[in-house]
Amino acid sequence: MSKSIKLAILGLGTVGTGVINLINDNLGELKRRSGRDIIITEVGTRRQRDDIDASIIQNDDLMAIAASDNVDIVIEVIGGTTLAKDVIMHAIKHGKHVVTANKALLAEHGNEIFALAEANNVHVAYEAAVAGGIPIIKVMREALAANKVDWLAGIINGTGNFIMSEMRDTGRPFVDVLAEAQALGYAEADPTFDVEGIDAAHKLALLASIAFGIPLQFDKVYCEGITGITLQDVNYAEELGYRIKHVGFAVRRTNDKGKEGIELRVHPTLIPQNTLLANVNGVKNAVLVNSHPLGQTLYYGDGAGAGATASAVMADVMDLVRVLGSNDPSLTGQQGHHVPHLSFLPELLSDTPILRAEQMITGYYLRVHAYDNPGVLADITRILSDAGINIDAILQKPAHKVGQVPIIILTLPVIESQMNLAIAKIEKLDSVTDKVVRIRLDELA
Amino acid sequence: MSKSIKLAILGLGTVGTGVINLINDNLGELKRRSGRDIIITEVGTRRQRDDIDASIIQNDDLMAIAASDNVDIVIEVIGGTTLAKDVIMHAIKHGKHVVTANKALLAEHGNEIFALAEANNVHVAYEAAVAGGIPIIKVMREALAANKVDWLAGIINGTGNFIMSEMRDTGRPFVDVLAEAQALGYAEADPTFDVEGIDAAHKLALLASIAFGIPLQFDKVYCEGITGITLQDVNYAEELGYRIKHVGFAVRRTNDKGKEGIELRVHPTLIPQNTLLANVNGVKNAVLVNSHPLGQTLYYGDGAGAGATASAVMADVMDLVRVLGSNDPSLTGQQGHHVPHLSFLPELLSDTPILRAEQMITGYYLRVHAYDNPGVLADITRILSDAGINIDAILQKPAHKVGQVPIIILTLPVIESQMNLAIAKIEKLDSVTDKVVRIRLDELA
Numbered sequence: 001m002s003k004s005i006k007l008a009i010l011g012l013g014t015v016g017t018g019v020i021n022l023i024n025d026n027l028g029e030l031k032r033r034s035g036r037d038i039i040i041t042e043v044g045t046r047r048q049r050d051d052i053d054a055s056i057i058q059n060d061d062l063m064a065i066a067a068s069d070n071v072d073i074v075i076e077v078i079g080g081t082t083l084a085k086d087v088i089m090h091a092i093k094h095g096k097h098v099v100t101a102n103k104a105l106l107a108e109h110g111n112e113i114f115a116l117a118e119a120n121n122v123h124v125a126y127e128a129a130v131a132g133g134i135p136i137i138k139v140m141r142e143a144l145a146a147n148k149v150d151w152l153a154g155i156i157n158g159t160g161n162f163i164m165s166e167m168r169d170t171g172r173p174f175v176d177v178l179a180e181a182q183a184l185g186y187a188e189a190d191p192t193f194d195v196e197g198i199d200a201a202h203k204l205a206l207l208a209s210i211a212f213g214i215p216l217q218f219d220k221v222y223c224e225g226i227t228g229i230t231l232q233d234v235n236y237a238e239e240l241g242y243r244i245k246h247v248g249f250a251v252r253r254t255n256d257k258g259k260e261g262i263e264l265r266v267h268p269t270l271i272p273q274n275t276l277l278a279n280v281n282g283v284k285n286a287v288l289v290n291s292h293p294l295g296q297t298l299y300y301g302d303g304a305g306a307g308a309t310a311s312a313v314m315a316d317v318m319d320l321v322r323v324l325g326s327n328d329p330s331l332t333g334q335q336g337h338h339v340p341h342l343s344f345l346p347e348l349l350s351d352t353p354i355l356r357a358e359q360m361i362t363g364y365y366l367r368v369h370a371y372d373n374p375g376v377l378a379d380i381t382r383i384l385s386d387a388g389i390n391i392d393a394i395l396q397k398p399a400h401k402v403g404q405v406p407i408i409i410l411t412l413p414v415i416e417s418q419m420n421l422a423i424a425k426i427e428k429l430d431s432v433t434d435k436v437v438r439i440r441l442d443e444l445a
Numbered sequence: 446m447s448k449s450i451k452l453a454i455l456g457l458g459t460v461g462t463g464v465i466n467l468i469n470d471n472l473g474e475l476k477r478r479s480g481r482d483i484i485i486t487e488v489g490t491r492r493q494r495d496d497i498d499a500s501i502i503q504n505d506d507l508m509a510i511a512a513s514d515n516v517d518i519v520i521e522v523i524g525g526t527t528l529a530k531d532v533i534m535h536a537i538k539h540g541k542h543v544v545t546a547n548k549a550l551l552a553e554h555g556n557e558i559f560a561l562a563e564a565n566n567v568h569v570a571y572e573a574a575v576a577g578g579i580p581i582i583k584v585m586r587e588a589l590a591a592n593k594v595d596w597l598a599g600i601i602n603g604t605g606n607f608i609m610s611e612m613r614d615t616g617r618p619f620v621d622v623l624a625e626a627q628a629l630g631y632a633e634a635d636p637t638f639d640v641e642g643i644d645a646a647h648k649l650a651l652l653a654s655i656a657f658g659i660p661l662q663f664d665k666v667y668c669e670g671i672t673g674i675t676l677q678d679v680n681y682a683e684e685l686g687y688r689i690k691h692v693g694f695a696v697r698r699t700n701d702k703g704k705e706g707i708e709l710r711v712h713p714t715l716i717p718q719n720t721l722l723a724n725v726n727g728v729k730n731a732v733l734v735n736s737h738p739l740g741q742t743l744y745y746g747d748g749a750g751a752g753a754t755a756s757a758v759m760a761d762v763m764d765l766v767r768v769l770g771s772n773d774p775s776l777t778g779q780q781g782h783h784v785p786h787l788s789f790l791p792e793l794l795s796d797t798p799i800l801r802a803e804q805m806i807t808g809y810y811l812r813v814h815a816y817d818n819p820g821v822l823a824d825i826t827r828i829l830s831d832a833g834i835n836i837d838a839i840l841q842k843p844a845h846k847v848g849q850v851p852i853i854i855l856t857l858p859v860i861e862s863q864m865n866l867a868i869a870k871i872e873k874l875d876s877v878t879d880k881v882v883r884i885r886l887d888e889l890a
Contacts, residue, residue, distance in 0.1 A: 138583065139588075279719075291756075293466070294752060298743075302739065310738055317591070348476075
């Protein structure tokens with residue numbers, strides 16, 4: 001064993017503690033795989049902890065740790081986008097490699113952070129930022145490096161997937177299941193980030209950049225949560241052979257003139273019941289990637305939790321130790337050629353535009369409530385047909401209010417602007433009684 | 446773009462042609478991700494091909510190509526364990542990095558090949574050797590590098606999985622479906638390697654080494670194929686909530702005295718219907734890995750085919766280009782610290798023994814045929830109970846021969862030697878009419 005690798009862990013919450021436990025549990029495996037001693041030299045924590053090995057320096061001054069000569073790699077697991085950013089920028093300027101699990105920070109400030117890292121010849125590794133323990137960042141950046149990615153579809157928020165799974169399995173409404181998720185610790189007291197899709201949008205922005213070689217553009221992700229999903233729609237979807245999941249999509253589109261655009265969107269989606277993705281249940285995550293020439297591959301596992309996140313954090317550490325190790329004894333500076341932060345070379349990122357919502361193309365599930373008059377179905381299907389929208393299936397259910405029937409329509413993929421126009425016309429029909437409920441649909445084919 | 450990377454492709458069959466097509470299709474993506482030109486300079490082919498770009502030298506002398514100054518990386522896709530071995534050893538001695546898809550060669554001669562590569566400071570990369578386009582080698586060697594692997598279970602032979610899927614879906618017997626697989630080009634004229642489990646055993650030997658840090662020990666893999674699986678058993682399994690798949694298992698065991706041993710086995714296995722692995726159908730492959738602290742993760746995709754295999758081959762090339770590139774302008778020699786071939790440092794591989802079949806622990810599906818005498822069930826269950834074998838489920842079916850009934854028994858995990866003794870006793874019962882059919886069972890929990 002040559003030089004020891006010295007780690008600092010900033011933040012001793014669930015993940016930070018998980019990293020310490022992993023190193024304690026698996027030190028033998030780490031050494032056998034890296035040929036190095038890996039030791040934690042400093043931890044950043046606000047209050048002194050007596051359950052930490054006495055050899056580790058505890059310090060509440062994170063900026064001091066980030067600049068310490070006693071540290072090779074800084075692991076940031078404090079979260080948030082303010083102090084975390086300051087500390088990471090400081091560490092980079094002091095020539096430290098950084099490992100972070102902070103999806104919000106990278107999705108919103110990653111372009112700036114990665115540029116500083118390039119300029120300082122250090123790495124900012126972030127496997128734990130997307131899909132927890134599933135190594136989707138490494139897979140996309142390295143394993144699929146010879147592929148052209150056509151699209152990816154991910155269940156990348158465990159809380160949301162737990163809620164959708166439970167609604168279906170137990171027939172309870174959204175609010176009930178959300179309360180259970182909060183009681184189980186899967187959802188925060190303020191669940192906005194999870195149930196409104198913001199957390200998934202952060203992760204999707206990262207996945208899309210490394211899939212297509214575009215700058216991070218979190219602000220352009222179309223984002224729709226699961227708060228409006230009713231049991232009625234969950235059940236109709238099942239009856240038609242689909243399942244409603246909260247899915248993030250990044251899709252490369254080429255228009256008639258050969259111009260490329262990219263769809264970035266997270267929203268509830270009907271997907272076929274017999275796909276693996278539809279059978280990813282509870283808090284589990286999975287990402288399905290369709291690329292050329294590989295075709296479809298799927299990656300599945302725990303998207304959160306101390307063990308899964310620590311696994312991803314330490315995979316990044318092992319990469320730094322193994323690949324940069326001996327060519328660069330100080331573990332800083334001059335490591336030269338490597339895997340670019342966003343998979344593609346910074347100067348070769350593409351300015352392919354992110355499409356506006358109205359330009360996106362998806363199938364649709366529509367639930368229309370109408371008086372059971374003769375001709376209403378003909379009126380609706382005529383409107384869809386006039387808009388060039390192809391119907392894949394229709395289900396007319398018995399009336400549940402006097403004289404009113406729910407009509408369920410599945411459509412083939414259509415440009416959203418066309419669907420908006422058609423729905424506006426349908427809602428103007430005299431026999432239609434309510435706003436049309438619409439949920440996107442994808443065959444994942 | 447600095448220096449070009451010069452590739453030689455040895456063998457222009459399905460995979461070699463797939464690599465050429467991939468480079469033609471995705472050259473832009475390759476350059477954007479690596480910052481280099483990647484060019485094929487030489488190909489090894491027995492007969493001159495006129496569909497190959499004229500700038501590429503065609504040569505039937507593979508040894509000359511392996512030693513050519515015009516080549517940085519040698520891609521071996523000729524297959525077999527004789528010429529392929531000679532060529533790879535020759536390339537290594539001439540300081541070339543090697544990328545190979547040759548599972549048989551590595552499983553049988555990998556220890557020798559990797560040792561020569563270490564001595565010559567070059568890499569032999571082999572992502573395509575296991576599970577085709579699924580990046581399971583990179584995942585195990587790098588993404589799970591901080592984990593202790595407890596076990597893995599893989600559907601790693603597409604032909605076998607196609608046959609098992611079709612038998613279940615269409616109710617046709619093994620021989621019929623095998624003939625269809627041969628007509629579709631999924632199975633060879635001589636299907637032995639696939640249906641007897643040898644191909645899966647090759648891949649399992651590789652997976653086990655990088656999971657546990659042990660030398661390659663193909664000769665110690667317990668290997669059972671699918672030729673004996675009947676529709677009757679497929680249907681009984683379904684009725685009990687299971688599905689029969691051909692699965693490769695690598696399992697770390699610790700005995701009462703704390704001594705570790707490893708089970709390496711490929712065999713038909715009942716797995717629960719509701720697991721993702723049970724829903725991997727047709728020629729698809731998947732590997733489920735249970736590791737600490739990550740827990741279960743699953744990797745799914747195409748296990749064979751030109752595109753999938755080319756994707757894996759070129760992922761290895763991209764790794765070599767990106768990671769070794771600039772620290773080592775010649776792309777040979779002195780690349781120093783890196784990911785060890787078998788994930789663990791050669792000098793730190795472990796001599797943990799591979800367990801003999803009699804020492805292995807699995808659940809069992811038993812089908813016993815007996816005369817429908819009073820007391821026969823009591824006799825059988827008594828024998829199992831005396832051997833310390835716990836019964837999980839029993840299904841007694843109506844007689845299909847006069848007076849004879851099939852009795853299906855599922856057991857909890859038991860040491861195989863105990864099961865052997867119990868079955869011998871059951872077969873000696875007067876009322877038992879046939880050999881006991883046994884198939885292993887795993888809850889994947």
